Amino acid sequence: MSFELMLFDNYMIEKQAVSEVLLCNNITADYSLVLSEEQALELVETRSYSLKNVGRVEFGGGIIEKVILTFADTPYISQYHYAEFLNELVEIFYYFKNETLDLMSDDDLIGYMKKYFDGVCQGSLDQLKFRELERMAKNVRLGLDPDYNDLYDSEKLMEAEDDDEQ
Amino acid sequence: MSNSIKKQTVIDVDKLSGEFYFQSLLQEAYVKGTLSTKESERVQLECLKLLADCTERFTRGKSSSVRVEIAQGIMASNLFTIGIYLKSLPDVEAALFHIENEPIEKLYEYGLQVLKRKINVAKYFFNRVCKTKLKTANQAYNITIDHGFKPFFDNYEINFHAHEIPSDIDYQLIHPVTDLAGVEFVIKYLENLYYENLFCSYFDADIIDEVMSGYDEAYKDLLDNICAQVFQNALGCQLLSAPLPPLDISLVNLNALDKKLKSDHQAELHKQLKTAAQELIADLKLTNQSLKKYLLASLPKITVTVYQGLATHSLNKVFVPRYNPNIKPIVHYNMGIKMPDKAYRALVTEFLSCRFFEDKLAIIKEQIKTLADMEDLLIAGELESTEAAMVFDLLEDIELAVLTKRYPLHPAIDAIDYSASEVRMQQNLDAYLRILPRERLAQILGMTTTIEVV
Known part of the structure; x- marks a missing residue:
């Protein structure tokens, strides 16, 4: 009995996940962000695709609800791009789950994603993915503080030198 | 004549794997129709649920997903643990009865208890091996006993890696351990090593050293088995009716052995070696039944070695003359x-x-x-x-x-x-x-x- 054979009941799991995602609409509606059933199903499929793509398996509800609820109050998204935005976030999440070698919990990783997205990235998913989270993952792998940024350190050092000269 | 009464079962016990017992039992039961499709699906679903629970414990609830290889490892560990419990039951019928009537989670918990007991058994055999350890220069033997099992007793983890063998075992046994994993592998290896030590303890360590030096002067760096060579030399002495403890086979003795064994076919040779082995066991007054079985089980392999030695005129590589590398030049x-x-x-x-x-x-x-x-x-x-x-x-x-x-x-x-x-x-x-x-x-x-x- 191989491991793959045991994951046969995908349909049931997906159906349950879609209904859980749709339940989040009750909260995100306050921020004018709502997913249709079709979009929710697409999101769940994206999760399955991402998991397969990065070589992971997930049990239970998964992280979609956590991502939706955490990013609900971000000022940089609108209903127009909402579904597309969530799909990208889910993909980014699983990719960096691997890149951080599972050393970071789900809540921490989503927390940092939100912090960088709202902060230094100012709503840019590309900057979040290719700059901030790459740097953060590298820091985690090296055992440094996730926020450590040698670029900022050198800028601070230069500023301090300028102050000394003045 | 010993006729043992064997219970009739649909499942062929010989087809069951020692390493993947639970999986092979399910497969056999399903193929033979003993386990229905519905039951099989229930078992699979419960295994999946057990995997989900174990994964949550593995991540301490901090991560909802894990890498596929980690999940596969946990699943293999779970199935191994369940298999350990099922193996501890009297027969296959009992094992199937438990699969059908007990939740998989319960079988897993019983398996954990059996695993804990088996670790103690492994410790027992390890102590026996240490007590009977042979004084030899062979590096693989010494390192395997002195350091090889330390990682196992320090790091063996029954919850998520029960099927793994975290140890550095280099020394080769007469009967290599196959088709076993985890603690079962370690127990079998240590048990076999204990029997080998026990047999070698009937001879002086210096004599064994000289026999092995005769086999190869650099034997301390080789991965060859010591007990096998000692047993072969002892058989040679027995065949010649020479005194046993010196284990010495001179050039004259080799010629005599060559003449004595040359005309024999392989089956006849095996018979002759078996008789010699039984006489040897009697002469050494070996009382341990398991040791006797262990030695006798190695005879087919020795027969082939002797047969090849006779055919290639290299009997001196099978029954080796003793050599002392420390004898000073004259x-x-x-x-x-x-x-x-x-x-x-x-x-x-x-x-x-x-x-x-x-x-x-x-x-x-x-x-x-x-x-x-x-x-x-x-x-x-x-x-x-x-x-x-x-x-x-x-x-x-x-x-x-x-x-x-x-x-x-x-x-x-x-x-x-x-x-x-x-x-x-x-x-x-x-x-x-x-x-x-x-x-x-x-x-x-x-x-x-x-x-x-x-």
Whole structure:
């Protein structure tokens, strides 16, 4: 009995996940962000695709609800791009789950994603993915503080030198 | 005549895997129709649920997903743990009854209890192995016992990696352990090693050392089994009705063994070896039944080895003569005092300036009084191989033996250990030795083993 054979009941799991995602609409509606059933199903499929793509398996509800609820109050998204935005976030999440070698919990990783997205990235998913989270993952792998940024350190050092000269 | 009553079952027990017992049992039961499709699906679903629970414990609830290889590892560990419990039941029928009537989670919990007990069994056998440990120079044996099992007893983790064997086992047994995993593998390995130690304990450690040195002088670096060689030599002694404890097989004995066994077919040979083994067991007064079975089970392999040894005229590699590498040489050879440096330099200058080789020979005959000077001149003299051969003709056998011992020809290390002139001298000496009559060469090479240059 191989491991793959045991994951046969995908349909049931997906159906349950879609209904859980749709339940989040009750909260995100306050921020004018709502997913249709079709979009929710697409999101769940994206999760399955991402998991397969990065070589992971997930049990239970998964992280979609956590991502939706955490990013609900971000000022940089609108209903127009909402579904597309969530799909990208889910993909980014699983990719960096691997890149951080599972050393970071789900809540921490989503927390940092939100912090960088709202902060230094100012709503840019590309900057979040290719700059901030790459740097953060590298820091985690090296055992440094996730926020450590040698670029900022050198800028601070230069500023301090300028102050000394003045 | 021993007829044991065997319970009739649909499932062929021989088809069940030792390492993947639970999976193979499910598969067999499903194929034979003992387990219905519905039951099979229930078992799979419950296994999935167990995996989800274990994964949550693995991540301590901090991560909802894990990498596929981690999940596969946890699943393999779970199935192994359940298999351990099912194996502990009296028979396959009982195992199937438990699968059908107990939740998988419960079977897993029972399996964990069995695993804990088995770790204690492994500790017991490890203590027995340490107590009966053989005093030997074999590195693989010593390292396996002294350090190989430390990682297992320190790090064996029954919750998520029960099927793994975190140990560094290098030493090879007579009967290698196969089709087992985790703690079961370790128990079986230690049990087998204990029986081997037990058999070796009937002989003196120094004698075993000499037997193994006879097998190969560098046996301490080899991965070969000690007990197998000791058992083979003991069988050889038994076949010759020679006294057992010395385990010595001389050249005469080998010829006698060759004559005694040569005419036999493989089946006849096996019969003869089995009789000898039974006599050996009786003579040594071996009482441990498991040890007896262990030794007798190795006879088919030994039969093949002996048969091949007879066919290839290499019986001396099967029943090996003892050899003590520490026996001191019996001849001490003094190479003499070297002439003063100034006189030597003048001699070499004159030697190199000679136009004819006859003049060089005359210088050697007149002025070289010791082998130490001769050696220096052979190195510094830049002689051709034919010229060198004429100089070597002036030397006695013992002097050639001394030079051979001091300059053995090993191309692999020459470049590092010897200068170009020394390598040239070595090659000249080697070329000279090759053209000597076989008897004289054997005499010279024999001398090299018993001579010590002072």
